[in-house]
Amino acid sequence: MTHTERQGLIAGLLAVACWAGFVLVSRAGGRSPLTPWDIMAIRFGVGSLLLLPFLRPGRLWLNARGLTLALVGGLGYGLAVYQGFRLTSAVHAAVMLPGLIPFGAALFAALILGDRPSPLRWLGLVTIAVGGVLMLASTGGHGDPAGDLWLVAAVLCWSLYTVLARRWQVSAWTGAITTALWSAALFLPLYLLWLPGNLAAASVGDIALQVVYQGLIATVLAMLLYLRAVSSIGPAAMGALMALVPVVSGLLAVPVLGEALSVTEAVALAVTSVGAVLASGLLRRRQPEAR
Numbered sequence: 001m002t003h004t005e006r007q008g009l010i011a012g013l014l015a016v017a018c019w020a021g022f023v024l025v026s027r028a029g030g031r032s033p034l035t036p037w038d039i040m041a042i043r044f045g046v047g048s049l050l051l052l053p054f055l056r057p058g059r060l061w062l063n064a065r066g067l068t069l070a071l072v073g074g075l076g077y078g079l080a081v082y083q084g085f086r087l088t089s090a091v092h093a094a095v096m097l098p099g100l101i102p103f104g105a106a107l108f109a110a111l112i113l114g115d116r117p118s119p120l121r122w123l124g125l126v127t128i129a130v131g132g133v134l135m136l137a138s139t140g141g142h143g144d145p146a147g148d149l150w151l152v153a154a155v156l157c158w159s160l161y162t163v164l165a166r167r168w169q170v171s172a173w174t175g176a177i178t179t180a181l182w183s184a185a186l187f188l189p190l191y192l193l194w195l196p197g198n199l200a201a202a203s204v205g206d207i208a209l210q211v212v213y214q215g216l217i218a219t220v221l222a223m224l225l226y227l228r229a230v231s232s233i234g235p236a237a238m239g240a241l242m243a244l245v246p247v248v249s250g251l252l253a254v255p256v257l258g259e260a261l262s263v264t265e266a267v268a269l270a271v272t273s274v275g276a277v278l279a280s281g282l283l284r285r286r287q288p289e290a291r
Helices: 003-031 036-054 065-085 091-099 100-112 120-137 146-167 174-191 202-234 234-243 244-257 263-280 282-290
Strands: none
Touching: 003 036, 003 065, 003 091, 003 202, 003 234, 003 244, 036 065, 036 174, 036 202, 065 091, 065 146, 065 174, 091 100, 091 120, 091 234, 091 244, 091 263, 100 120, 100 146, 100 263, 100 282, 120 263, 174 202, 174 263, 202 234, 234 263, 244 263
């Protein structure tokens, strides 16, 4: 492994840590006095301020495509994901969110781009679906099952966002800037004028945690680490690393948030992660190298 590849691997593992932390921090926000509207306002407000200096005039953010990406991957995803975190556990979210995104992305890629998964990817996608069904079947003691449905809606929003960005040849960094700015412009006036907030009832610690994580780490830092990893080790290897997110976040939810982990849920975490590795394409890419 070269020095550049080692740096890329480190960046990829740090990105995995950021996204696993997103599950834990978002669930902590869902258990706090903060409303989903509060957390959306924090994410879009802080994120847009941090990304504004990187804006280039006359680009995607001024046209209908930028608006569409923001409506789907910003507002739609934000509404669904934070409602889900309010209603269900981080253990469930670990499978329902990062675990099912490869499945949703493959679905929309087939419908919109005409992509046809290889047999190995099909096996991975079916395995992911089995993990999701197992997690849906294990709802006892983990909140409202509607939370899982909200997270499925979030998966569909984010998957559609990624496929549209691919079709329109929008880079991950440009998409992040465009989505953050459009989302802030559309959502913050509604939040300030009409939507129910509960910032006054939340502690300084609750608010600060969401500001740092939702606004900085999840919106900016994770994206920079992801791009650095993809440029060094490739998208397939990064996709395989992402398979660690369900396991890491699901297992950490037990000591960090005090959540219980049933046998069925542990199996669902493992099955979903195996499916994500198969669906990433990493194994197919390395087959010629083994001959």
